[in-house]
Amino acid sequence: MMQTVTFWFDCTCPFAWATSRWMKEVEKVRDISVEFKPMSLSVLNDGRDLDPDYMEMMKANWGPARVAAKIMLEAPEKIDAYYTAMGTRIHGAGEGGKKGYGAYDDIITAALADAALPAEFASVANTEEVDEDLRTFHHEGISEVGDDVGTPVVKLGDTAFFGPVITRIPTGEEAGEIFDAAVRLAQYPYFFEIKRTRTEMPQVRDN
Template identity: 60%
Template sequence: MAQKVTFWFDTTCPFCWVTSRWIKEVEQVRDIEIQWVPMSLAVLNEGRDLPEDYKERMKAAWGPARVFAAVATDHADKLGDLYTAMGTRIHNDGRGPIEGSFNDVIAEALEEVGLDAALGEVADTTEWDDALRAFHQTAMDEVGNDVGTPVVKLGDTAFFGPVLTRIPRGEEAGEIFDASFKLASYPHFFEIKRSRTENPQFD
């Protein structure tokens, strides 16, 4: 029987991207069933006292998250593919926002996965904000508010993280997953943390 993984993501987060690529590696070597769910760093950081450069990043992050809320609602089967298409452009290809927007990346990714280009128009509206907040809240309900992305649920237990800076490949990815799933199965385990010494790498 497939082990269930629920993965809440914000496509603009590089740490989330590394963890998601690990889970995609795990998919090749373990019997898992992944459910992708959007969350939003922009929602998470609303009202917080942030550095100006990070505030600008959060403004740009709204667009992709809104698109993912719409896709998760009406085209959930395309969600993982769209995340891969958009995340590859943002992280592997280094495509940051242009004039505060990821609209070019959104349009290209929608076309790649065969979704209507009109979905990209919601990036600049508040039409899907309530749905996005609802998706985001499902992650917060699992782990509390003092977290970031990703939130990953392994079986019946969710955590913030794991936070990785490199992508485990092949059987190593599977072994790390096995260990993570084992920790998640112990009801009294809550967290492991240490200071990061490097930035995320995507190769």
């Protein structure tokens, strides 16, 4: 029986990207289907008193997340393709970390074309037209895990977690074995978290 894994993402988050590419590898070796849904670091950090440089990145991050919400509303079958097209540019090609409203507009336009989505979807990137819907999608994921998290949020069976956080992307049977272990942990109702100090950022640049 095919298992659905629900995966809440922000296009700009390198940790979500690494974990999502692992999930795509797992789809090749396990009977699972990954259902992607948007969440937003900009929504998560809205109104917080954080480092000014970081908050400039949060301004830029609104655009990709708003477009993801538009796609989820009108063409949800394309959300995976949009995320892949965005992530390949932002993370694979090293075009992330942009600052200021509208900074990802060119990447959004290219990603919509790659995903065979209407170019006019980009129009919501710099408006508040879908913000209520984006917040709803975001809070759907957050409600599964609590407030003290970021992206990704991954639901395995009946249980969701922030993470798993990985910095390299396992492939083949190793990807499946790590997934099996994560599912087994999720099945134990009293397991909540496991953590250690991270010593590197995700290594996801295309060579």
